[in-house]
Amino acid sequence: MAKRRTNLSEGKQNIIAALINEYDIKSAEDIQDALKDLLGGTVQSMLEAEMDNHLGYEPYERSENSNARNGRKSKTIRSKYGEMEIDVPQDRESSFEPQIVKKRQKDISQIEEKIIAMYAKGLSTRQISEQIEDIYGFEVSEGLVSDVTNKFLPEIEDWQQRPLSNVYPIVFIDAVHFSVRENNVVKKLAAYVILGINDEGHKEVISLQIGQNESSKYWLGVLNELKNRGVNDILILCADGLSGMKEAVNVAYPNTEYQRCIVHQVRNTLKYVADKDKKKFAADLKTIYQAPSETLAHNRMEEITEKWEKIYPNAMRSWSTNWDVISPIFKFSTDVRKIIYTTNAIESLNSTYRRLNRQRSVFPNDTALLKALYLATFEATKKWTMPLRNWGKVYGELSIMYEGRLK
Incomplete structure (x- = not known):
């Protein structure tokens, strides 16, 4: 039997094989669901690691630090694979500033850039809202589209008044x-x-x-x-x-x-x-x-x-x-x-x-x-x-x- 040609390293091939086996992947939709699950898990793990670094000790370790873990807060975020729930770790002093998903950040899909690109091509706020839902599986209101593009109004005004040659x-x-x-x-x-x-x-x-x-x-x-x-x-x-x-x-x-x-x-x-x-x-x-x-x-x-x-x-x-x-x-x-x-x-x-x-x-x-x-x-x-x-x-x-x- 002829050996399949691939540019993937052996390590990547092993990851893919394990992914197919773990999620019983049989369709493109299964791949999307698997990646969504992995993304959520990866974000969660990185948040926990950030908290460990912030406090200076891992869970269940003894520490003289007056600050400590204080449970988790559920948060819905948007990604290119759809919406997902994560649990953001909290600390007693509320001094933890996560970087992978910042406070008040609900979108990690760079959706604003996508909205701007669609608007630049002439799509209406309703069309953009519908396309985002069709492609990514979550709703973006027409009001949000307007808010995103309205951020450019001061920039447009400055651009129209800039000094010229x-x-x-x-x-x-x-x-x-x-x-x-x-x-x-x-x-x-x-x-x-x-x-x-x-x-x-x-x-x-x-x-x-x-x-x-x-x-x-x-x-x-x-x-x-x-x-x-x-x-x-x-x-x-x-x-x-x-x-x-x-x-x-x-x-x-x-x-x-x-x-x-x-x-x-x-x-x-x-x-x-x-x-x-x-x-x-x-x-x-x-x-x-x-x-x-x-x-x-x-x-x-x-x-x-x-x-x-x-x-x-x-x-x-x-x-x-x-x-x-x-x-x-x-x-x-x-x-x-x-x-x-x-x-x-x-x-x-x-x-x-x-x-x-x-x-x-x-x-x-x-x-x-x-x-x-x-x-x-x-x-x-x-x-x-x-x-x-x-x-x-x-x-x-x-x-x-x-x-x-x-x-």
Whole structure:
């Protein structure tokens, strides 16, 4: 008979064999029950050992210590294997501070971290409560879920007010829309994510804003907040056609180059085009934004407008209207264009936010939405450890193009 291959040591194999024999294991559920029993016994043994160490002598030994054991107190704790009862040893002076399961601690499964991770993925308090019960076999109230996530509110407030860098070479602003309930009425709110590229080429979420009406007044308030947090200069600000943005940028940061997102511009244009013509129309638009110079790009825009205006009279109108905020990209090299060409730097973050929409169709209030956005942002940005590609070249070009404004 062929010998079974295993990476387990002989000692571990003996433990498993003894476990199977002791608990008469025949199913995966039997394994869970056995591990639960062993965990409870291990915790109990460690508590007894901690008490021995605290008093300085073992049970039934003589000692001159005035303190002594004083019975046990039953306690229900939660673990990844479910709930279990343990008996916490007590001492006469009530000076015993257990470490394996601390006083008032009822959970050893790191359930708070699991709740936070689920909330960051967009699950509602009810869904989290149901999943915890399904997976771990004990109840977690919706109130507890809210209490756990509410602990982040002061942290969110501090994060939104933290000091920022003096100069950001590039800043992106984009919006994702969510449904939020207010006074029993569901309304659409925009979550605006403001992402900066700092002078080392690293992406950094500067702020999250939840707004209802875009206007120059609203955006001026947002930009003034950035100034109050220490942002004295932005070289290039990239955004979609957010209402009032251009006017607000001109007031708050008059030296900042406002660049319209080209991909959004193309998408908005193709909304006017029938499906049968979209491929050809998109190919024509590509010759505009990939042109080697602004003059050639403008000529192509006029040619494409003339070509298609009889069939789609409104499609190209926004190109000529917004040419002043479309055209800045043409003075840069390909390396810089690849960064400011679109809000791609922010799209991966937005995809995380859109998953919140898929998981949760309606948020109960603005605060719940802000908590979910913050936690999702925190998870997504853990991977942001490297600067943007070719940042050295980009930084050098920006230093020349905007002389004296970078360090």
